[in-house]
Amino acid sequence: MEVLLSDGNKLGLHSPEKCLSYLGSRFRTVLDGVTSDMTDVEVGRFLLDRVILIHAAAYKDKFNILCLMIEKLYAFVAGEIESDNLDSVGNQETLLGGHLYAQLLAEKLQDALTAAKLKLLKDLKNPKFDTQQIRNPNYLKKLIDSQTSIGKKMEHFLATGNLISRSQLDLQQTAGFVIVADKLNNIRYMSHFRSIHRGQYFTEMKTTTVRKLLPEAWGFICPVHTPDGSPCGLLNHITLSNFPLAQEEVNMHEQIGNFKILLTQLGMHANQSDFNLIYPERYLPIVLDGIVMGYIDPKMAPHLVNSLRAIKIETTPSAELHKCVPSTLEVAYLPPGRQSTAPLPEKSGEQADKEDKKEKSYFFPGIYLSSQISRMCRPVQNLVTGGTEWIGPLEQVTLSIATMEEDIRLDTTHQEIDPINMLSIIASTIPFCNYNQSPRNMYQCQMAKQTMGTPYHNHPYRMDNKVYRLLFPQAPMVRTANHDKYDFGLCPSGTNAVVAVISYTGYDMEDAMILNKGAFDRGFGHACVYKSYLRELNPEGAPKSKFRLLNKDKDRDDPAEKGLDQDGLPHVGMKLEQGTTEQCIFDTVLQRPKYTQFKD
Secondary structure (H helix, E strand, C coil): CHHHHHHHHHHCCCCHHHHHHHHHHHHHHHCCCCCCCCCHHHHHHHHHHHCCCCCCCCHHHHHHHHHHHHHHHHHHHCCCECCCCCCCHHHCCCCCHHHHHHHHHHHHHHHHHHHHHHHHHHHHHCCCCCHHHHHCHHHHHHHHHCCCCHHHHHHHHHHHCCCCCCCHHHCCCCCCCCCCCCCCCHHHHHHHCCEEECCHHHHHCCCCHHHCCCHHHCCCECCCCCCCCCCCCCEEEECCCCCCCCCCCCCHHHHHHHHHHHHHHCCCEECCCCCCCCCCCCCEEEEECCEEEEEECCCCHHHHHHHHHHHHHCCCCCCHHHHHCCCCCEEEEECCCCCCCCCCCCCCHHHHHHHHHCCCECCCCEEEEECCCCCCCEEEEECCCCCEEEECHHHHCCCCEECCHHHCCCCCCEECCCHHHHCCCCHHHCCCHHHCCHHHHHHHHHHHHHCCECCCCCHHHCCCCEEEEECCCCCCCCCCHHHHHCCHHHCCECCCCCCCCCCCCCCCCCCCCCCCHHHHHCCCCCEEEEECCCCCCCCCCCCCCCEEECCCCCCCCCHHHHCECCCCCECCCCCCCCCCEEEEEEECCCCEEEEEECCC
């Protein structure tokens, strides 16, 4: 800090304009979207608005959060707090498909407009250019049409999953964003929409720390449903009750004034002046979506947190100010001092004296409120108010949540609505899963998605490339409550079987079965594979009118000789074998019919 200030003195940076001009002159060459006609001060403002702490619009908010970040850094270097774990769900958000698509679309539109602007500036510098053309709609249309189609770029992204972008949208990978939703069976298709991937970047990492399931993920990420092999621990599935937020319940940007008033009424010291709020060292910061709202006395903090919890559970807000609190607001109260119920290991005398002077916290103390989308959220029962409360992964760490009735202690504030909510939909359909070894449950989640089953019911109206269909599926005799709750019986997979295990004689095997021939003949495990073929009358490259279907009045050739219908196509339900005539079409150039054979 001292070096920065002394450098500023040497350069004579004593006013906002001089500082902005200095920043602009240094960063002009590396900023996208900066044009040559912008002054250094404008470039400086552009840098602060678009690059530095972009979530805060006001410079005062940027300054306050920057001070808090520096304070947190000093606390970490001084050994007062632990480092944040990037792999913890509490420090993560979900990148949803719509947000990624919107980001890319916005960038492509920006690129098209920037290119059109540069072309216009170039034309204006040309002395022969007629300036009246600017008002001509045809000229403007030509200006924009000269760019590559934005639709084509988006289509390419969805088809390949490859991200072609100048900024890479601040993501760590450029490929693997899109997978094909497989319709092998209904369970597989559904699980595609509940899966969550840590990112392709981590698949090449040598360390396994990223793949570990942390206790913080309880109730948000399923501990059972993850594939074995290279994606293990990176490709996870969200639990039954986890809902990543896709839209805002309350627009906090508009309600920020009311929310600040409410917090002030609950004991917060707000920042009234244009300068940073000076507050006592022991006070805790209150941060909403990365913006410092104010500070509070630690003695008042529990009252503020409990009041916010009560307000967000209210089904019908009683007071006008209460309407600015969304029910999905995450209220993470990280108190000062080490928050742990486990006894700490005993230290030697001298070591204990040193550590007693300053107890190390897990977190940087404060009240952190989050209202934005993309966060994970799940419901639990609040035992104090009796209502259902939506909590996030960061606040869950400091709450005391009982799983079962017998787990409730004196300090318990919440209880799980259903203990099964810690599992994903597929894992919750495994009968008696608590009696299995944990790897068996993991394998079952994969096998359920690999079995032949009933992928859909609208078979006559679909043209899927390849479809597998089990002809005599059955409902399982032993099933969990969730099997019926989520209507898995509508698209059944598998058949009930009586299995005899004999391990005494020489007939015991591994990874194989002896099937009863009678059961097999009666249709046990009988299935069909459907393949769809497309036959084009006039393939690409051929003149459009070269081939047409047969016309029984005009064409003398009788397709019935080859076992075909009057229109030259095979009869419905006809069995085709390799070399059988498949269709007869009329060649208008050579004036004779052309026959094609079935190849498979």
